[in-house]
Amino acid sequence: MVGFRAAFLNETTKLMKKKKILAAAILSVLAVVVGQVAVTAIKHGFGLRVVGSTEFPLVVLSIFVYTILPLFATFVAIDMFNGEFSANTMKITLTRPVTRFGVYSAKVLTIALFIAANLFFVMGLSLLAGLMFNPSSASMLGMLRIVLSYSSSFLPVFVFALLVVWLCNLLRGGLAVFFLSILVFVGFTFLDIVLSHYSSFFITSMFDWYTLWISEKINAFKIMRQLLIMLGSGIMFFTAGYYLFDRKDI
């Protein structure tokens, strides 16, 4: 792919300059701090040990993966597509000697990088907080579980981001895409409860698939199935998004 590297570098540089990254970082730190304060308060108030040091990051993850992470992934995706179209900077990118597929994949890869980086950042922070406040209950196995959980959480959130990317290319207005994404998120979560039997069709139900990776008996078939579901829907959204992006007039 001609110029893909350049396009990717271009996208990441643009992303790094955005204030949103700073906001995401601050919110992540805040989430970890608030979580730790809550845990400490419960420990001293009620005498309950809600989490040990190596479990704290998992508690943070269980909330983070449903809130800040998909929200900011949505922001970033909207910025990269709708934002650039409305600011008329998309022209500059597209007139470079790069194929449209190159530009599209560079953007998607940058979103992936953002999600991975954010997960990694929160993992580091919460691990640090956990070890600082409850040093007694740390273990090697626990550490391994945390790394596994955070790494596996990347996939479902990324697939959700691909869905948002597809919406970005479907609609012109950034605000419309944002609200539609929220609606999809809430709708899926709701359907997941009402039609719990069919939860496999809703990507949000897989946000907690990391629990499969750390369970006592690992159910490899279930992991395989969920992996295939996510890969399948990921490919679907990626191609559908690309198809629309390719046909867009500048």
Next chain:
Amino acid sequence: MKLSKKKMTVLSFTIGACVFVSTAFADVLLGSGYDSFKSSIKTTAAQMENGLENYTFETLITLKDNNQKVFQTSTYSMVDNIKQAKEHSTTSQYSNGKTTTSYGYNDQKFDIWKNGMDDKYYVTEIPEDSNRERGKSFTNPFNEQGAPEMEKVVDALVGNLKENVQAEERSDGGKIYSGTLSATQVPALVNAVSSFGIKQAIRDQARAEGDFKMTEIESDIYVKKVTGTAIENKAGILENVTGDIILSGKDKKGVEHDLALNIVFKLSDIGSTKVTKPNLGGANVEKVSYYGGITSKYVGTYKNNIIIEKDGEFVKIGERRLEIVSVENGKIAGKFVETVKPGFEADYPDPYDFEFEYKQKDYNSRFTYINSDGDQEQGQLHPSNPGKIYVDLQIEVIDENSYRSNSRANWDQEFNRVFED
């Protein structure tokens, strides 16, 4: 062969869609161990309520503190759905060696009850015309109001933990379900709520029952491990369900305690359980009236004083008199009169003076009377300590199961028997 861009796009979209749809459907069809476990619980509950002719049901609950038995209770019940009879006995053991037992039998004609305190059987004969609905031996909790909603909420909370329930086929056609959750997998919210709940429950239990002695755990409480197994027979009925919860915590001195709660349910002798009425010949038997209430020994006069507070003093301004004239076959006839001393009429307007007659059908039977304004009102009699009766008047019926009694000013519902010395 080089595919055009368009073909490439269509192809990859199709592949993605195929993979997604087929795996998602496969996933739905396969379900999880959790789903099939849930459906066998439902089948079992439905069969126990209606379907199985008879069965024996055992429950065993054990609580251990650092491997020392603190409390154990076991219930053994035999149910016959056709004769609508049930026999059950419960034994509880405490750490101080004390044991309590209770025994009960009921069918359509008799209620028999015996507790561990006195060696006596309390027998109630249920009359043919009682309008009490015979309670079922077992009520299916899944048919209760709001159960489907609760189920949805639980399903949502369980989420991907469902996969921790493993189902295994047995050689004889049944299934074994098993599952384990270690401390890391128990969701934080569930952990916090259940730890707190169990801590409170133990404390309440210890306060309520003097025999229930155990160290109170104060800090660092968390769910250490949850395990469970269930055995399903080939008819799809769960025969044996075992659950273990280990809770860890520290007491005041910082000593660590592992509290292990073990619960076992056993369903056995399906089709071969025989419920028989106990032979009470020679046993110490006390008959208890079914109406809970007014028997012929209550015939007589009961009185209390009408007292008001006037100028900082209690003043007796009159008397209430309840006379139970006759009690025959549950039919009660009586009189109720209030007499107010002359000069105090203004302090106690509209005194009652009526006769009543009614038939006791259950412990909640009411009689109708006419008050001084000529309106119909309802009242009720409750037996109290020996020689005492409580009277409720002006009862307002809200619905089948609830009512409210509006007592008027200076009303006293306790009436004492008048004895001629």
